[in-house]
Amino acid sequence: MYVAARGGEEAIQHAELFYQALLGKLTPEAVQLVQRQLPFLLDKVMGEGSLYAPELAALALAQTGGDVYEAVLLLRAYRSTQPRIAYAEPVAADNVLTVRRISAAFKDIPGGQVLGPTLDYSHRLLRLDILDGVAEDDSPAAPAAETAAASTYPAVADWQRSQGLLPSIESDQMQAVDIPDVTTDAILFPAPRAHRLQALARADTGGVLALGYASMRGYGLIHPTVNELRLGYAEVEMKHPLSGESFSAGRVRVSQAEVITSGGQSGKAGYQLGFAATLGWNEVKLIAASTLDLEMNHHEPHPAHTEEFVMYHTEAVEASGFCIHFKLPHYVTFASSMDSVRKVIDTFYTGDKPASQELETMKQVQP
Amino acid sequence: MTPPPYTRAEAEARETFLALMWALSYPGRVYQLPAHKPNFELIAGSLLDLETSYFTVDAKLQPVLAQTSAQALPVDRAAYHFFPAIGEEHLAALGEACIGTRLYPDEAATLFIGCALGSGLPLTLRGPGINGAQALQVSGVPKPFWHMRQAVCRFPLGWDVYLVDGQQIVGLPRSVQVEFK
Amino acid sequence: MILQDLAQPRQDYSYAFMDAYAKRELRRRILKAIAIPGYQVPYASRELPIARGWGTGGLQVTLSLVGPESVVKVIDQGADDSVNAANLRRFITRMSGAETTTDTLKATILQSRHRIPEEIMTEGQALVLQVPDPEPLRGVTADMSKASQLHADADYGQIWLLLYEQLVRYRQYIQGASYPSLVNGRYIISPSPIPRWDTPKLHQSAHLTLLSAGREKRLYAVPPYTAVYPLEFSDVPFQVEDQRGWVCKTTGIQNKFMNELPQEDGTAQYELSDSGYAEKLMNRGKTAPTYYDDEGNFYHAGYLRPPVLPTL
Structure with a gap:
């Protein structure tokens, strides 16, 4: 077969080899080490890649030397080749095996505040002694509780709904196949809420943070209060294609955030909720995203009040790809x-x- | 690296699509569908899946189209319409077929109509895809259909029509004016 | 029955990379685009193993057309051996087994970033242009929803106003590449960032042109034999780049689009931008007629008019 134009082709092959020479050797052990040591990085990449596959996310990170945008692109490109063989059952917050769950709106909440695993109240000091080899990492394991904590918790918003502070919601009996899917539909505006939440779920953490922070700092119209923030493990429940019985295909790490603001919908008194959820644990993204979920309803004057602006500009793969395309000859x-x-x-x-x-x-x- | 296999299913879908694409690009010229399958089945396999919809009055074709997982919708909402044979009795319903909106003209219906090419009513086509004028003869399509199409196709709105005769296919996008006596 | 029975044997990638659903969706959209010349058809736009903004829109179109018998030419800025063109070409052949060429006339599919070749393309060829920004009204409104409404209403007053303002301020149109053009008398398109030199080549062309923006998820078409006019006021004609007197340093040819190469002594040298055409000239191969002849006359007589500076 005749192959056109050799020069450029050799150059790109060499460039890739130079890049690989900068990375450590790609081995199964190296990938496993990434997977074991960097769970929060994995979560970020899986969330933005919208593919829950810790082993593949670790491989993507190892293969790209930790360039997060490249790793996300690898996962997305892989994802787009995978057929959709079934739809999982919806995950309800009060069914998620919850390990951390806090509310800033109340001192105590039904089921209790659960601090769980977090660095929130830690001193951010570098462990230089580890580098010196003087000390081993000898942090003790957390003591076991005398009585086991509950595995699931009621939703704080349900209490507010029962008090008439939030509008009650009807469960939507939509078939899974009919739910709009931002990865397979053409995006049109105004976007269905499903598209908005999906776009936020896979949005770039930094992008969502920048726009959310601008809103919080004063360009926004609302003051977000974290109504509830949850980290947990959700069962991926599926129906057996023949017997119709439910079974779990595995567990995934999920997180969700709700922010609440006063001012009910369509001028009524009360509160409104902003919501965001994603695969993996990524608290900062969700607090910013749930704030944007509320802000995106208002048009003008700040760009983050327009869903088109938010959805287009927080798309990790598109934003990073377009930005680096300016390196191409023009x-x-x-x-x-x-x-x-x-x-x-x-x-x-x-x-x-x-x-x-x-x-x-x-x-x-x-x- | 060996490329992934060019499967029979892929070949059928692609070659059917290419015939549809070139037929629409050069309206009035006759293109060939692949030989080994019935014409409407090929077209359905190449375009339909669960993300789209169809309409047909043909009882034999109905299960073939259903097999693609596309939704069967009423005439005013379906995206792809299949008429292995078309008579004047079908025209009233066809008048309901979607012509798109100014914001989304791509929502208009596409009609696949069985007919005989090369004899019958002489048509002269003009418009995008045609270098000057293109002649075409069609029988088996009632003449009022052409009046109807003329009334409906107000660019960018209107139906895109394919005339199908065995494995032969001709495209008539909405952008083309059809003149006849 | 167990779950494994329902699964297919492992196959790393589908033919031409995209799975059947993605291809079908794209193919449906391509047909709509051809039926509505110049209308931007929204599509889902799958992620490919190439960075977004690097030709994924064009690539998706090419992958939905390509087959083992296809002959593919890929150029970037006119050059076949540009690293980005090489990368896309490598991917297309790796996933399809199609043959590649640098000869414009031999290509069945020609994917290009920012150029239309010099030799006149023929019937049955598909030109796939990569589009960074499909929206010609972006300068009027950055908001896609508002722009769509303007297209729906054929409300193009504001873009004419932009051109008029340019005439008032500079006494000429100052738009560089991506010159807005009216297709089939209805939709204004961005012809992708091709130089103005190439824009008229879309008018009444024998080949099919498909323009696709992967990141912006829009694709549109200029079918063969379709009227395409760059926007111009009747008294101030549209102008292509003025390269009169520029002679290619390797082929000695003139009146084709040139790259300007700055020299250390402050002067410039020129070389043909269309590398496939240059290759033919160098090898004394058979060349086809070009859109601009050796005297610089455009192949549609009377289509391009001599420059006029308005007196305002």
Whole structure:
């Protein structure tokens, strides 16, 4: 087979080899080490990749030397080749095996505040003694509780609903196959809520944080109070295709956040909830995302009040891909623009001197 | 690395699609569907799945279309319409077929109509895809259909029509004007 | 029956990478795009193993067309051996087994970023243009929903106003590449960031042009033999890049689109942008007629008009 144009092809093959030379040797052990030591990085990558597969996420991270955007792209590209063979049953918050669950809205809540695993109240000091080899990592295991904690907890919002503070919700009897899917549908605006929540679930953590933070800091219209934040393990319940019986295909780490703000819907008194959930545990993303979930309903004046703005600009793979595409040669487009600029200069300049006052306005515009 | 296998299913779907694509690109010219399967079955296999919908009045074709998992919808909501044979009695219902909206003209229906090409009513086609004018002769399509199409196709709105005769296929996108006497 | 019976044998990738559902969806959209010349058809746009913004839109279209008998040419900025073109070509052949070529006339599918070749393409060829931003009204409104409404209403007053403002300020149109053009008298498109030199080549072309933006999830088409006019006021004609007098340093040819190469002494040299055409000239191969002849005359007589500076 005749293969066109050899030069470029060799160059890219060598470039890839140079890159790989910078990484440690890719072995099953190296991948397992990533998977064991970096669960929160794995969660971030799986959430943004919208593919729950810790082993593949670890492989993606090892293969890209920890470049998170590249790792997410690897997972997404792999995901898009996988057939959809079935739909899981919906996961309800009060059925999730919950290990951490807090509410900032109340001192205590039904079922209790569960601090669970977190660094929130730790001193962020580098363990330099580990580097020196002086000390082993000898942190003791947390003591076992005398009585086992509950594995599931009621939703705080249910209490508020029973008090009439939040509107009650009807469970939607939609078939799984009919739920709009942002990964297989064309995106149109106004977007269905399913698309919004899916887009936030797989959004870039940094992007969601930047827009959410801008809203929280004062560009937004609401003051978010964390109504409930949960980390847990959800069963992936499926119906057997023949017997119709439910069975669990495995457990996935999930997290969800709700923020609450005063001012009910359509002018009524009360509160509104913003919601976000994702695969993996990623608290900062969810608090920002659930704030945006509320903000995206208001148009103007801040960009984060428009769902189109939020959904397009927090898309990790699109944003990073487009940004780095500016490294590609653009010399044809640049030549075209230079042609226009030269014509304008020729029109308005004589030698080095401006031919007229009009020039001053010209500098402001780039073709 | 060896490329993934070009399976028979892939070949059928792709070659059918290419015939549809070129037929729509050069309206009025005759293109060939692959030989080894009934025409409407090939078209359904190449375009339909659970993300789209169809309408047909043909009892024999119905199960073939259903097998693609596409939704059977009433005439005013279906995306792909199949008429192995079309008579004047079908036209009233066809008048309900979706012509798209100004915001989403791509929501318009696509009609696949069985007919005989090369004889019958002489048509002259003009518009995108045609270098000047293109002649075409069609029988088996009632003349009022052409009046109806003329009334319905107000670009960018209107139906996209395929005329199917055995494995021969001709495309008539909404953008094309059809003149006849 | 056990679960394994329902699973298919492991196969790492489908033919041409995309699975049957993704291909079918894209193929349905391509047909709509051809039926509605210039209308931006929304599509789902699957992730590919190439970064978004690097030609994934064009690639999805190419992958839904390509077969073992296809002959594929891929260019970036006119060049076949550009690293990005090489990478896309490598992926297409790896996933389809299609043959590749640098000869415009031999290609059945020609995927390009930012150029249309110099030799006149023929019937039955598909030109796939990679599109970073499909929205010609972006300068009028950044909001896609508002822009769609303007297209729906054929409400193009604001883009004409932009052109008019350019004339008032600069006495000429200052748009570089991606020059907005009216297709079939109805929709304004961005012809992708091709230079103005290439824009007229879309008018009444014998080949099919498919334009696809993977990141923005829109695809649109210019069918063969379709009217495409760059926006221009009747008294101030649209102008292509002025490269009169530029001579290619390797082939000695003129009146084809050139790359300008800055030299250390402050001067510039020029070389043909279309590397496949240059290759043919160098090898004294048979070349086909070009859109602009050796005197710089465009192949549709009267389509391009001489420059006029308005007196405003």
